[in-house]
Amino acid sequence: MKRKITVLAIACVSVFALAGAAAASAGAATFEPTDGLGFPVPFTSTSGAGKLVSSAATIQCTSDTNLGSITNGTEDKVRVRFKGCTGPFGASCKGGGGGSGEIVTSALRSFLVNLAGGKFGILLLPEGANPKGEYPNGEFVSVECLGITVKVTGGIIGQITSPAKETPSSSFVLNFAESGGAQEFKKVEGETTEYFLRANGGEAKEITGDTVKLCKSTTETKAGEGTCTGERKGQFK
Numbered sequence: 001m002k003r004k005i006t007v008l009a010i011a012c013v014s015v016f017a018l019a020g021a022a023a024a025s026a027g028a029a030t031f032e033p034t035d036g037l038g039f040p041v042p043f044t045s046t047s048g049a050g051k052l053v054s055s056a057a058t059i060q061c062t063s064d065t066n067l068g069s070i071t072n073g074t075e076d077k078v079r080v081r082f083k084g085c086t087g088p089f090g091a092s093c094k095g096g097g098g099g100s101g102e103i104v105t106s107a108l109r110s111f112l113v114n115l116a117g118g119k120f121g122i123l124l125l126p127e128g129a130n131p132k133g134e135y136p137n138g139e140f141v142s143v144e145c146l147g148i149t150v151k152v153t154g155g156i157i158g159q160i161t162s163p164a165k166e167t168p169s170s171s172f173v174l175n176f177a178e179s180g181g182a183q184e185f186k187k188v189e190g191e192t193t194e195y196f197l198r199a200n201g202g203e204a205k206e207i208t209g210d211t212v213k214l215c216k217s218t219t220e221t222k223a224g225e226g227t228c229t230g231e232r233k234g235q236f237k
Contacts, residue, residue, distance in 0.1 A: 029112045029120040030073040033234045034168040041070040042218040043078075044228045045174075050082070050208025054199035056150045059093055059143060061085040061103065066210060067218060067226040070234075074112045077127065080105045081224030087145030095143035097223065104223050105141045112236070113157070114189040120236065121159040122174065123188060123195060129155065140197070155195035156206060157185040160236065168235045175209045 033041055045066035052059045061082040068078030082103040085093040096104030107127040114120050126138025140152040158176040163169045177184040183205045186194040197204040216230025 028074060029114045029165075030237050031070060031112055031234055032073055032237060033232065035233045037216075037232065039070065039072055041232050041234060042215045042228075043068055043070065043076075043212050044215060044218055044226060045210040045212040047208055047210040050176075050206065052150075052152065052197070052199065052204055052206050054150070054197075054204035055202040056200040056204075057087050057145060057148060059085055059087050059103075059145065059150065064208070064210070065225040066212070067220055067224055069218075070214075075109060077107065077109050079107055079224040081222060085143075087143075087150075088148070089146065091146035093143050093145035096141045103141060103143055106139055108140070115157070115159060115185050116187070116189055119159055119185075120165065121157055121185065123155060123157050125155045125195075126153070150199050152197055152199050152204065154198045154204075156183060156197050157188070157195055159185060163236075165236045168233050170231045170233050171211060171213045172236075173209065173211055176206045177209075178205050178207055181205075 033039065047064050049060065049062050050064060051061070062084030064080055064082040066078050066080045068076055070076040081098065083101060085101050085103050087093045092101045094100055094102055096106065098104040108124055109127045110122040110124045112120070113123050126140055129138035138153065143150045143152065156176065158174045160172055161175050162173040182203070183196050186196055197206060213228055214232035214234060215228035216232055218226045218228055220226040
């Protein structure tokens with residue numbers, strides 16, 4: 001998956017869940033295993049450098065890992081661990097119980113959604129947030145840098161750039177990008193609600209990309225990090 005918005009999210013890399021009745025009427029994107037093993041489909045993911053940009057602070061991380069599971073054809077659950085994270089003046093940042101330079105998100109869930117222009121991706125939210133209409137107010141993570149606390153809330157949309165639909169694969173790429181100084185995608189196709197991250201109340205954006213690997217099983221070594229055993233395959237539709 002290719003990465004996304006800032007320090008957090010997102011990365012996430014969560015994989016998918018329908019964002020509401022409007023999206024359903026527009027034709028929901030779905031995922032299906034093609035190896036005959038059914039759900040759940042465990043996964044891990046990794047990324048290169050990413051950053052979270054807001055008026056409160058810019059937080060940069062050198063990498064992140066994700067550990068989660070695709071629970072059905074439209075939804076997954078995931079946690080993300082960012083590493084090598086620094087903030088203002090190069091000060092080390094931490095959050096979510098991570099050590100120095102590490103930021104661990106809360107439990108997240110993602111929904112597979114269709115986007116404008118025939119594209120598709122995921123809507124990533126804090127677990128328990130309501131994706132149907134009202135703006136999500138759950139917390140992704142609280143980050144501390146140089147005595148400054150940055151509380152990140154809201155939701156974020158990332159595009160799945162590879163593979164194309166109806167192309168069986170054991171991995172996929174998720175990208176959180178910016179356009180015109182803001183997050184590239186803020187709306188699910190057919191919906192009017194805008195989704196974006198907030199940092200201490202102001203709008204934030206995440207720029208990053210993840211490569212997600214589908215596994216037969218995973219073993220957690222730390223929150224948001226683990227090992228992948230075996231290979232699974234599936235396709236988006």
